[in-house]
Amino acid sequence: MIRLTVNGRDHDVDAEPDTPLLYVLRDELGLNGAKFGCGLGQCGACTVMLDGQAVFSCLTPIAILPGRNVRTIEGLGMNAVQHAFIDEQAAQCGYCIAGMVMRAQSLLEHNPHPSEQEIRQHMAVNLCRCGTHMRILAAVRRAAGAMRSARVVKP
Template structure:
């Protein structure tokens, strides 16, 4: 049996070690934010964070997540208390159909955790693996910039006298 740390909580996995992480998240653990899109790691709808890096969970066997930290959209906040990135996406109305948004948010979260001050060019480069056909690209950029500013402001406020 494998164990992964999912959104901060250790979870035992019963699935076969070669089962795609996406299937484990959705079918075994009941988390449905990561979506099945292409199944080939080409659309980004399944993006989650593994030890700080954005990955395609549809092509990642769960055995590669054993004894590692997996973060999904569900780990960023709740409906009642959205995290800064979730709130920014809501405030900017960055979703149209919403299918790609969880993957976009997870890739953005991985980026902002590494580089808290980002340019639009860096965001575009980092989000390139994630496809969106709705056309909310400019709102997505604004949401990520808003989240970066919100996190920077709250961090500054936390250390201010």
């Protein structure tokens, strides 16, 4: 048994230590936001956050997870990043969007004022087959602005 903390809840999982986190999330915990894309860490459809950092869950063995915190799209709730993706109509087929949202969330939690280059570099490892990259980048910029505005204390 391996104990995982996912979205703030502990789960005891009976799986081999080298089982990818993606399979446990989807098959054992019923969290289907992270998608199986390539299985090689080359597309980002499976992106989740591990201790606040975006990671490919298809490459992350569950053996390294005890004592660490996993957050999935289901654990975010509707927030500024998701609203920005909706407002910018960043999703076309939607397959990549959960991974894109998680990668953007990770960036903005660590850097609330990213430059255009920082946004592009951070998001570049996640792919969108539909070609909505420009809308996705606009959504990240919009989310950054919304999150900064929310932090400003108003009289």
